Amino acid sequence: MKIYRAHKLLVLIAFILIGLLSFGQEDFDFKKFESFSLKDTIYIDLNGNNIMEKVYIKEIECRKLFIREEGSKPIFFGCGNKDGLDLLSEVEWVDQWCIVFDKQVKEVLFKEDGDIDKDTLFNLERPSIYIGKKEAGGGIITYKEGELYWIHQAD
DSSP, X not given: OHHHHHHHHHHHHHHHHHHHHHTTTTTOOOSSEEXXXXXXXXXXXXXSSSOOEEEEEEEESEEEXXXXXXXXXXXEEBTXXXXXXXXXXXXXXXXXXXXXXXXXXXXXXEOTTSSEEEEXXXXXSSOEXXXXXXXXXXXXXXXXTTEEEEEEOOO
């Protein structure tokens, strides 16, 4: 009887440890990434100029996502502002984010009428930021040819 209880306890502990180790990891479809809490500040060189940008989310009137680089005008998305990325005028929907280190990621392309056209592969030049909503998808904020670029990840 004692051996059965001990075995049952070990199985329970194993399931708890597996759950803790995989917490937050199952929601990202990338090979190599680092996940963060939305309260965290992410430091990353998004544009490749060897100056770290500070990326964070802050509630001011409504939720805003900021990209700040020392000596440059801050970029932000949310509250109707989209700073060059048409799909990001609001960021209230975001409930997860991470740094993506993959060299190649899926990009969902759209037709002019807004319907999904096809999936293709996009080559990331450097680590980038994924923002999304669990079980719904999102996109990657990166740079392409020196300009901010959104890689749509949801179908």
